[in-house]
Amino acid sequence: MNKLNLNIPEKSLWYLFVCAGIIVLIGLLAIFPMHKINAHKLNELNKLENQVAAQKDLGPIYLTLTKSMENKKELTLPNPPSKAISREEATKFPDIFKATAEKSGLRMLSITPDLTKISAGQSSLVYNAVVRGDFVNFRELLIGLGDIPYLEKIEEVSVKQLSDSMELQAIVWLKVSGN
Numbered sequence: 001m002n003k004l005n006l007n008i009p010e011k012s013l014w015y016l017f018v019c020a021g022i023i024v025l026i027g028l029l030a031i032f033p034m035h036k037i038n039a040h041k042l043n044e045l046n047k048l049e050n051q052v053a054a055q056k057d058l059g060p061i062y063l064t065l066t067k068s069m070e071n072k073k074e075l076t077l078p079n080p081p082s083k084a085i086s087r088e089e090a091t092k093f094p095d096i097f098k099a100t101a102e103k104s105g106l107r108m109l110s111i112t113p114d115l116t117k118i119s120a121g122q123s124s125l126v127y128n129a130v131v132r133g134d135f136v137n138f139r140e141l142l143i144g145l146g147d148i149p150y151l152e153k154i155e156e157v158s159v160k161q162l163s164d165s166m167e168l169q170a171i172v173w174l175k176v177s178g179n
Contacts, residue, residue, distance in 0.1 A: 082152070083149050083175070093111075093127065104144055105137040111130070151173070
């Protein structure tokens with residue numbers, strides 16, 4: 001076999017090794033970390049693309065939910081500012097109470113003023129009310145009464161179970177002016 005005989009000076013071989021080492025060093029210090037950074041950026045890009053795809057898929061569902069929330073009746077309880085009424089207007093309260101009870105699905109049995117709690121100069125008028133019906137409808141009655149601005153408070157509520165329904169009794173205080 002023929003041997004290849006290269007006659008390269010030793011100094012040139014050192015330059016060749018040094019240059020090859022510099023190239024390898026640049027490859028290790030610059031290209032390899034850049035490759036890792038690019039791989040990381042590619043992973044982040046893939047995650048973002050998946051999130052965008054999920055947003056596109058969930059967008060119509062989100063719009064449907066927001067439209068249904070806009071159409072939904074607000075579930076806040078009435079809380080009008082308190083005001084006093086005259087005693088003459090307070091005599092109309094039994095009719096208002098009866099209408100509210102019937103609207104709630106309850107049957108009014110009685111509503112009478114409590115004469116034991118009436119005194120001269122008192123700024124409240126007290127009624128004892130008795131209704132009959134389902135307990136769920138009583139909640140609707142209380143919400144309806146909460147909408148009356150001159151209702152001062154409901155002092156006492158008692159519930160009695162009967163054979164076919166429930167009897168609900170309440171003591172209602174009205175805010176009246178001295179006139």
